[in-house]
Amino acid sequence: MxxxxxxxxxxxxxxxxxxxxxxxxxxxxxxxxxxxxxxxxxxxxxxxxxxxxxxxxxxxxxxxxxxxxxxxxxxxxxxxxxxxxxxxxxxxxxxxxxxxxxxxxxxxxxxxxxxxxxxxxxxxxxxxxxxxxxxxxxxxxxxxxxxxxxxxxxxxxxxxxxPGGLGWESNWIPNCSAHPEACDMIDASINQSVPYNIAITPGTGSYTKGEPVELEATVAYCLGVVGAPVTVIFETTNGVFENGSASFENDTVGGIARAHLTCNADTATVTARIKDFKWFEIVDPIGCNVIDYQPTIRITTIFDDAAFNFGSAPLTCTCDLCVNMTGWWRNNGTFNQNLTTPIQAAVNNANASETICVQNGTYTENVVVNKSNLTIRSANGSAVTIVESTAWDEHVVSIIDQTGVTLDGFTLRGAIGEDEDVAGLYLENATECNISDIIITDITDEIAAYGIWLVNSNDNRFNVTTVSDIMGYWDAIGIAVVDDSYNNTFSANTSVSFIAAGELACGIYVGTLEGGSAANNWFSARTVVSDITMLYSEWGTNALGIWLAGGASNNTFSGTTSVANITAVYYACGIGLGNLLDEDAEEYSNDNEFVSSTAISNVTAIAWEGQAVGIGLADAHGNTFASDHRIYALNSYDQAIGIFLRESNGNSFINGSISNLTADSYTIGVELYESDNNTLSCFEIRDNMVGILLEGFMSLSTYNRIIGNVLINNSGEVEGGPAIPATGIHVNQASAYNEIHENCFFANEPQASDEGWSNNWDGNYWDDYNTPPGPYVIEGVGSKDYHPLLCCLQESATECASDVKGFEIKYNLTITVYRCDNNQIIRITDGSKTVLIQVLDHNFTCAEVVDLLKGLELANFATLPELVLVTYTDSLVANVSFWRSALSSNPDLVVEHLELITGNGSFSRPESNCTSAGDDDNCTDERIIVGVTELAKLVQSYGLAPLWYGLIAVSRENSTNVTYQRRMVEGWETLLLVAFGELLEPPTGIFAENVAAVDVVTAFGSPDMWEDGLPYNFIQLGNETSNLSIVFTYPAGTKTVSFEPELIFESLPVNKFKTVLEVSAGKHWWSKPEFDHVHFANESGNLTATFDNATLIITYDEDLIFNSLPDRKFGESLEAGGGHYWWSEPSFDTVHFTNDSGDLTVIFGDANLTVTYDEDLIF
Known part of the structure; x- marks a missing residue:
């Protein structure tokens, strides 16, 4: 049909x-x-x-x-x-x-x-x-x-x-051998070959424990060709692992899935099976759209098994012991499995002085180094070798009561504290340890957390140290060197960042923590501290980048130092020294030094009453900040202060800048509060309300030296703070005897104000000074700069006028200075110095300047002082000779401004043919000779009278009205010494040596200089010196004081000298004595001292007893003594008398002197 x-x-x-x-x-x-x-x-x-x-x-x-x-x-x-x-x-x-x-x-x-x-x-x-x-x-x-x-x-x-029932997916186990036509049909229907078998190669065998075995799982497909990739699941037993897992998946490549398995057991089995996969899904047959209830057909349960035997093979180790994440071993030794604490197990089994090498991995354990001279080194550095804490309230790594431990190349992390303080690396009573390539991170504690914590640990060395992410509920410190820790060195680079705490966050802390000091520690390379901050957005009371706290002394930061991003609620400070947070503490921070450049930025205090400080000192003395300190971007609601000193004396700050300070109340560049004898020089301080503040309250701020600073645009309204005017420099009513010189004032409103007394302002530059030659008047109580400068001498400001002339000789080797008449060596410098020579015209001959440079001390200066030579109109000139001690190379010799010399000036470069000093034949070319017949007059005139940058020396033949003009600025005491009579800077003194008759020495000074006491320590008169007079000249008049050869103790004006003179034996009558004390008994009678080198006799009367001795002549109460000198320091400490002991006689073996102590003389 x-x-x-x-x-x-x-x-x-x-x-x-x-x-x-x-x-x-x-x-x-x-x-x-x-x-x-x-x-x-x-x-x-x-x-x-x-x-x-x-x-x-x-x-x-x-x-x-x-x-x-x-x-x-x-x-x-x-x-x-x-x-x-x-x-x-x-x-x-x-x-x-x-x-x-x-x-x-x-x-x-x-x-x-x-x-x-x-x-x-x-x-x-x-x-x-x-x-x-x-x-x-x-x-x-x-x-x-x-x-x-x-x-x-x-x-x-x-x-x-x-279909339609529970889990109605079809699970098919294909068998292409039985029904190849079916498999072909499946292949054709899904456009890929379907797997139906898997086989493991090798299927059996014997292997070494701990060594990887490579397996291949080959997948067979229905068409006999490579099909689509599938996933193979490997399941293992008895300690077989790949990447630490006993079950893992690998995809096929070219029909083969591979696995690398490691086993530490004697036998193991492996099963490889194809992971279940969908053959196809059911969708709407018309539109081919997936619907939720439709099922799939899966291919499942394709697998193969393999079995292996594993034995132990000899293991190699290039160190004494080796460690991996599963255990440790020695070279050619057995493997010692330890899956929990393999590093600690190796430490426990190591001998002193052995080396442990640790392979890559993350080791979850806490390590206690319990042996001295042990080296623990990672194989490939800190980035891939990690020790992570697993226990609460324990340090990641501890070195306690050990010496000579080396720890190299690890990341230490993850310590967590709840009831105890914890650290990434903890050293207690550890000495001579070497710590290199260490990263410490992620340390947290509910009390205090530390990155590195040294307690009572000395002579340890740290090389390349990185600390970050330290968080403490109360305190957090990146690096703590505390409590009797000395001579520790942090070399290479040291980095500390992201430290956060609720009470105190600090990058680097050196000093007392629980008790004991911390001294002579050294940060020798670059040190970077950043992001020291609050624990939460509004909780973090205090934060400091670097804190040399109470108990810290003689610590040095010689590398460049950077401190940035310091944030706190109340007190934020870049670098702090002393008792900043506890005014009642009795520990001090003294003689610490920051040698290289320092940069401090972004320091912020967020509270209304907060204070942001760049460098802060409290009860800190003798500390030095030597070079290039940049302080900027300080921010606070209340106060921002670049450098702040409280009750701190003898500190020095050289070269730096302070700028970009913001605060609602006031900003101050530098504040010295109740602090004495500090030096601040070569700073540029700009755009603050107050540039520099010298302030006393219960105590004075005195004898501070403010030298060579540039103050720019310090002005504005001070709100909410103390009653201080906005100005360039302000000295309050409780500040006195401060020296303020060579500073440059630009656009400050007002330039300065002084409410104290006896502060010396002479020799500063004022950009609004317009009344030469009169003084510049300081606002306040009427202080004046009697000799204002006509140009700013600081490089960072304006250049001086062209009429300030001279030439400069720079010579980078050893310098020897000779007399010009007989080539006698006078002084030798230590090289690498600069001498500035300014030439003035006078009619003197060489004979008149034979000892021109006598007493010039040039050695061991950071830079040489300026030197003014007196020259003359004839052709014979004084020789300034620089004798080279290293003859193998030519020196780097520079002569500047030679064109400023008029007349027949000449200059000769030294050659290398000189072998000894004073050898005229061989050393002629070894000298730098400046010869002129007619010189320009180079006189700097500031104020009422000329001031010189150097000195004018004269001859012994010129015996009347000799003038010594010397610039008098306290603190320049190391400038020059000169022959025949001179006036020196304090605290050196006045010398008149071997001059037949020098009648008058004149110098400039303020009206109260003599009445308040000469700022000299001693006066020395030569053996043949007659009367010496000193005439001080100043705008208010003159003052003359004479000294006679027969001047003895009682007649000395004791209130005129800071240190009263003592009798001496030797060339100088009034020099420091060669013995310490003179002892008199109550009835000892008269004593006559005759000096061999002089004709002076000083007599001590028997009535001069202890109580009548001039108190200021001797340092201590006198006691009997023995030795080469009769009156030298005694060789016993005390002599005790009882009421009935009778007399005691002491006979000195080196002399015929007998001193008797009466029984009535009791202590």
Missing amino acids: KFMYTKTLFVGIAILMIGSLICVTVGCCVTVGCDHTVEILDICCLNTTAGWFYNDTGWDYYSGDVYTPLFHLLDVTDELGYYAFCIDFEVPVEKGDIFNASVYPATPTCRNNSIGYILNNWIIDCVHCDNVSAGQSAVWYFAYIDETFCGGCSTQYNHTAT
């Missing part, structure tokens, strides 16, 4: 199993015209027609009294092996019927899903099979209809899927 397509299309293949008969329906998934001829080959049901079909209402199942045809495609036009048929299923068919149908290849997605839909919606049991999916069977035999289905069934195809 023939029929034409008239009505309905349906998709797929359906097979109805009745007994052993097969019923088939075929359809297509789209409506098209029927253009192929289809023949009914066979009828598998005699009286019943059943099958799935697609009509207008969707898929439906039909069974009726019609025959179900088995179709055969007559004309195949392609080789895809899958087709869709379009027929009218409502018409019964018989064998041999031929009709037209639409036959074409379906798209992969549509055809696969169409098949899948039918497969999962039809199950009929075979007679000879156990619950085999008819849908799967149909697909197996799609292209092979003539083969009877059930004839190939066997129990190995145990498929149990039941």
Whole structure:
């Protein structure tokens, strides 16, 4: 019976199993015209027609009294092996019927899903099979209809899927050997080869424990070719691992999945199985859209097993002990498994002086180094070798009571403290340890957290240290060197960052913590401290970048130092010294030094009463900040202060700048509060309310030296703070005897104010000074600069006027200075110095300057002072000779401003032919000779009278009205000494040596200089010196004081000298004595002292007893003594008398002197 397509299309293949008969329906998934001829080959049901079909209402199942045809495609036009048929299923068919149908290849997605839909919606049991999916069977035999289905069934195809039931996904275990046609059909239906087997290579064997074994799991596909990649799961037993896991997945590459397994047990098994995967999913057969309830068919349970034996092989180690994450071993020794604390196990089993090498990894343990001279070194550095704490309240690594430990190349992290303080690295009573390439991070504590913590530890060395992310609920410190820790060195680079705490956050802390000092520690290379901050946004009372606290002394930062981003609620400080947070503490921070440049920036205090400070000192004395200190960007609601000193004395700050300070109350560049004898020089301080503040209250601020600073635009209103005026420099009413010189004032309003007394302002530059030659008047109590400068001498400001002339000789080797008449060596310098020579014209001959440079001390100066030579109009000149001690190389000699010399000036460069001093024949060219016949007059005149940068020396022949003009600025005491009579800077003194008759020495000074006491320590008169007078000249008049040879103790004006003179034996009568004390008993009688080098006799009367001795002549109460000198320091400490002891006589063996002590003389 023939029929034409008239009505309905349906998709797929359906097979109805009745007994052993097969019923088939075929359809297509789209409506098209029927253009192929289809023949009914066979009828598998005699009286019943059943099958799935697609009509207008969707898929439906039909069974009726019609025959179900088995179709055969007559004309195949392609080789895809899958087709869709379009027929009218409502018409019964018989064998041999031929009709037209639409036959074409379906798209992969549509055809696969169409098949899948039918497969999962039809199950009929075979007679000879156990619950085999008819849908799967149909697909197996799609292209092979003539083969009877059930004839190939066997129990190995145990498929149990039941569509519509619980878990209705079909799980298929293919067997291509039994049914290759089925596998081919599957391959064709899903466009990829289906895996059906897996095999492990090798399957067995013996291997070494701890060494990786490479396995290959090869996947077999149905077509015998490489199919799509699949995932292979390796499951192991008995300690077999890959990357620390006993179960892991690897994808196939080229049909092979590989694994690298390591085992520490004797035997192990491995199973490799293909991870379950979906063969295809069920979608809407018309639109091919996935719907939630539709199931899938999975291929599962393809696996293979392997078994191995593992033995122990000799292990190698290039160190004494080696450690990995599972244990430790020695070279050619056995492996000692330790999965929890392998580093500690190695330390415990090491001998002193051995080296432990640690391989890469993260070691979760806490290590206590319990042996001296032990080296623990990572194999590849701190970035890949990590020790992470696992215990609460324990340091990551501790070195306690050990010496000579080396720790190299680790990251220490993760310490957590609850009841105890914790640190990344803790050293207690540890000496001579070497710590290198250490990173410490992520340390937290509910009390105090530390990155590195040294307690009572000395002579340790740290090289390349990085500390970060230290957080403490109360305190957090990056590096703490405390409590009797001395001579520790941090070399290479030291970096501390991100330290946060609720009470105190500090980058580097040196000093007392629990008790004891910290001295002579050295940060020798670059030190960077940043991001020291609050624990939370508004909780963090105090923050300091670097704090040399109470108990810190003689510590040095010699490398460049950078401190940035310091933030606190109340007190934020870049660098602090002393008792900054406890005014009642009795520990001090003294003699510390910052040698190289320092940069401090972004210091912020957020509270209304907060204080932001760049450098802060409290109870800190003798500290030095030597070079290039930059302080900027300090911010506070209340106070921002660049440098602040409280009750701190003798500190020195040289060269720097302070700028960009902001605060609501006031900004101060430098404040000295109740502080004495400090030096601030060569700073540029700008744009503050107060540039420099000298302030006393309960105590004075005195004898501070403010030298050579530049103050720019310091002005404005001071609100909410103390009653201080906005100005360049302000000295309050409790500040006195301060020296303020060579500073330059630009656009400050006002320039300065002085409410104190006896402050010396002479020699500053004022940009608003317009009344020369008169003084510059300071606001306040009427202080004056009597000698204001006409130009700013500081390099950072303006250049001096061109009429300030001279030339400069720079010489970088040893300098020897000779007398010009006999080549006698006078002084030798230590080299690398600069001498500034300014030439003034006078009519003197060489004979008149024979001892021109006598007493000039040039050695061991940071820079040489200025030297003014007196020259003359004839051709004979004084020789200034620089004798080179190193003759192997030519010196670097520079002469500047030679063009300023008029007349016949000459200059000769030294050669290397001089072998000894004073050798005229060989040393002529070894000298620098400046010869002139006519010189320009180079006089600097500031104020009422000329001031000189050097000195004018004269001859012994010029015996009357000799003038010595010397610039008097306290603090320049190391400038020069000169022969025949001179006036020196304090605290050196006045010398008049071997001059026949020098009648007058004149000098400039303030009116109160003599009445308040000469600022000289001593006066020395030569053996042949006659009367000496000193005449002081100053605007208010003159003052003359004479000294006579017969001047003895009682007649000395004791109130005129800071240190009173003592009798001496030797060349100088009034020099410091060669013995300490003179002892008199109550009835000892007179004593006469005759000096061998002089004719002076000094007599001590017997009535001069202890109580009548001038108190200021002797340092201590006198006691009997013995030794070479009669009156030297006694060789015993005390002499005790009882009331009835009688007299005691002491006879000195070196002399004929007997001293008797009366019984009535008691202590």
